[in-house]
Amino acid sequence: MHIMEGFLPWQWCVVWWIIALPCLMLGIWQLKKVLRTDREALPLLGVTGGFVFILSSLKLPSVTGSCSHPTGTGLSTISFGPWITVLICAIVLLFQSLFLAHGGLSVLGANIVSMGIVGPLVGYAVYRLLRDTSVNVYITVFLVTALADMFTYVTTSLELALAYPAEVGGFASSFVLFMGIFAVTQVPLAIVEGVVLALVFKYILTLKPDILIRLGVFSEKMIEAARSEI
Amino acid sequence: MAYRYTLEILAGIAIIAFCVLFLYTSATMSGAEFAGSDNVGSGLIAELSGTPIENFQPLIPQWEPPSGEIESCLFALQAAFGGILIGGVFGYWLGQARGRGTG
Numbered sequence: 386m387h388i389m390e391g392f393l394p395w396q397w398c399v400v401w402w403i404i405a406l407p408c409l410m411l412g413i414w415q416l417k418k419v420l421r422t423d424r425e426a427l428p429l430l431g432v433t434g435g436f437v438f439i440l441s442s443l444k445l446p447s448v449t450g451s452c453s454h455p456t457g458t459g460l461s462t463i464s465f466g467p468w469i470t471v472l473i474c475a476i477v478l479l480f481q482s483l484f485l486a487h488g489g490l491s492v493l494g495a496n497i498v499s500m501g502i503v504g505p506l507v508g509y510a511v512y513r514l515l516r517d518t519s520v521n522v523y524i525t526v527f528l529v530t531a532l533a534d535m536f537t538y539v540t541t542s543l544e545l546a547l548a549y550p551a552e553v554g555g556f557a558s559s560f561v562l563f564m565g566i567f568a569v570t571q572v573p574l575a576i577v578e579g580v581v582l583a584l585v586f587k588y589i590l591t592l593k594p595d596i597l598i599r600l601g602v603f604s605e606k607m608i609e610a611a612r613s614e615i
Numbered sequence: 616m617a618y619r620y621t622l623e624i625l626a627g628i629a630i631i632a633f634c635v636l637f638l639y640t641s642a643t644m645s646g647a648e649f650a651g652s653d654n655v656g657s658g659l660i661a662e663l664s665g666t667p668i669e670n671f672q673p674l675i676p677q678w679e680p681p682s683g684e685i686e687s688c689l690f691a692l693q694a695a696f697g698g699i700l701i702g703g704v705f706g707y708w709l710g711q712a713r714g715r716g717t718g
Contacts, residue, residue, distance in 0.1 A: 443694070451650055482677070566659060
């Protein structure tokens with residue numbers, strides 16, 4: 386999902402930075418608030434952030450004959466919401482821009498918007514929609530992580546289609562072409578990511594259910610039900 | 616109890632299915648180079664804009680790993696950092712749970 390340095394006109398770089406910066410500020414403010422309230426949230430932040438570090442470094446082959454990487458943003462989206470996830474993604478994307486030439490500083494805003502903002506926001510909307518229903522906790526985690534991953538790539542396609550509309554067919558035609566490269570490749574990866582992170586969530590539930598209850602991630606009743614299920 | 620490992624089994628099946636899909640694709644798809652989708656996307660940008668790919672220059676100067684090996688090393692470091700965080704925290708939680716007699 387990385388837009389490479391120099392591949393986005395400067396006007397679009399500015400637009401995406403303007404969107405990304407307030408979200409980053411909100412993330413810093415929320416993180417301070419969470420850590421002030423509950424220091425035990427720090428290890429959970431480490432785990433959820435750790436998965437963003439690991440999964441976004443894995444370039445996996447896919448059905449389109451090209452490789453892509455999962456995003457790993459679902460767990461922190463569920464545990465801490467989308468704004469703290471923006472902050473985690475910004476750190477990972479900055480590392481990749483500075484040391485791996487993946488992305489770049491001018492396009493960092495655009496990459497933060499796709500991986501850190503839109504993907505997690507979609508995931509968070511799904512989580513909020515399902516949290517208080519009878520849908521199984523693990524199915525919720527699966528859907529949130531898979532959709533946060535998918536919509537990251539849909540957003541990258543959107544960003545590129547806006548900057549490079551096709552001569553024939555304009556934005557829509559260009560969007561379909563970029564979706565063919567980014568989103569189709571991502572489908573199997575998003576599914577596997579969803580299942581694996583649902584499993585990881587099970588281990589968090591087993592070892593540290595109290596922090597999830599204190600953070601209000603799921604109700605005590607739902608967590609107890611999930612712990613006894615599988 | 617019978618369903619205790621349902622998620623582990625599902626994750627195993629998903630990973631195996633993913634590997635099988637990859638092996639099938641790589642064996643049957645002609646011209647599948649498994650390049651990064653980022654690079655394929657950059658190729659499409661060049662095509663749509665009518666600008667040769669080498670004409671896209673960084674807007675902000677950027678350091679590039681001098682070789683693929685060094686790039687792999689840095690990616691591995693990124694993953695290792697994540698792994699250390701996760702392993703460390705799960706170990707800490709397991710220790711806490713055992714201390715409480717629930718782990």
